[in-house]
Amino acid sequence: MQELFTAAKITLSLTFLVYASWSDYKTREVSNRVWVIYAPVALLLSLAELLLYDPAKLPFFGLSFGVTAVIAILLFYTGGFGGADSKALMCIALALPFSAGTVFANLSPLGESPLAQNLFPLTIFSNGVLFAAATGIYMLLYNVVWHARTGKKFFEGTLAKESVGKKLLILITGHRVPLQKLKETWHVYPMEDIQEENDEVQLKRSLLAVPKDEGREEIVNRLSKAADSGRIDNHVWATPGLPMLIFITIGLVAALLVGDVVWILISAVLR
Numbered sequence: 001m002q003e004l005f006t007a008a009k010i011t012l013s014l015t016f017l018v019y020a021s022w023s024d025y026k027t028r029e030v031s032n033r034v035w036v037i038y039a040p041v042a043l044l045l046s047l048a049e050l051l052l053y054d055p056a057k058l059p060f061f062g063l064s065f066g067v068t069a070v071i072a073i074l075l076f077y078t079g080g081f082g083g084a085d086s087k088a089l090m091c092i093a094l095a096l097p098f099s100a101g102t103v104f105a106n107l108s109p110l111g112e113s114p115l116a117q118n119l120f121p122l123t124i125f126s127n128g129v130l131f132a133a134a135t136g137i138y139m140l141l142y143n144v145v146w147h148a149r150t151g152k153k154f155f156e157g158t159l160a161k162e163s164v165g166k167k168l169l170i171l172i173t174g175h176r177v178p179l180q181k182l183k184e185t186w187h188v189y190p191m192e193d194i195q196e197e198n199d200e201v202q203l204k205r206s207l208l209a210v211p212k213d214e215g216r217e218e219i220v221n222r223l224s225k226a227a228d229s230g231r232i233d234n235h236v237w238a239t240p241g242l243p244m245l246i247f248i249t250i251g252l253v254a255a256l257l258v259g260d261v262v263w264i265l266i267s268a269v270l271r
Helices: 002-027 032-053 055-077 083-095 114-118 120-150 157-161 164-173 179-184 216-228 244-257 261-270
Strands: 175-178 192-197 202-207 235-239
Touching (some): 002 083, 032 083, 120 164, 120 175, 157 202
16 A cells, blocks of 8 residues: 555656646746645645654655755755746655655666665756756757857857856857847847947957846847847857756656666766
8 A cells, every 4th residue: 555655646746747847848937836736735645654654754754855945945046946946846855755666666786875765856856957967968069060060160259258167158058049039939048148348339248157037138139239230140149948847857757767867877987
């Protein structure tokens, strides 16, 4: 019967996370009703399971949720996570505070990591961050191919004077897109801006390593005006800003099937 509780919580989590990921991808918004339903149902299922079968784990359930909640809130207030991402992580902590090894046989020959056994939500989080970071490799290769195909420089004008670190960050998180796409696709964010300086009205371009919603339209308007006057190319640096919820969901699936991917990779390197 305990396995039925675990299976129910996994099904609950995947259902809500897949829906939330789809909503976040399509609209970049997730209704709070998702978490209002997900959280209490997850809590009731976890409490019922622990009270019936393993009451000694109740304090560790509180610890798992507490640690996860603190990390999720810190990530939100430091800008590392959006509100939906933080809520999703806390809901996962309510539903799956410990490893689900009784339902899913771990495919890793190393077995379960200590983190997965005691703080399963953080395993899901670390998996998600790893998969999100892996998109940087794809983006870098995309930019290298674009450079080889077009023969154009990565950074022109005053952009070439930006720091190496900022340029690298741009190369692994963004790519050149037509301004028209930037205007029509609201969830694509500009990664460069312009400003007029000096009496000669010299155009200064700068890279935006951390693009935000605030001021997006003003930046797009400035770029469009400069492109229309022929002062910059019609293609500018931008990022699609893929929702972290998608990677959290993938991280959950990976944690269920394989386990702690980060731990597996570190163990393989240290062998």
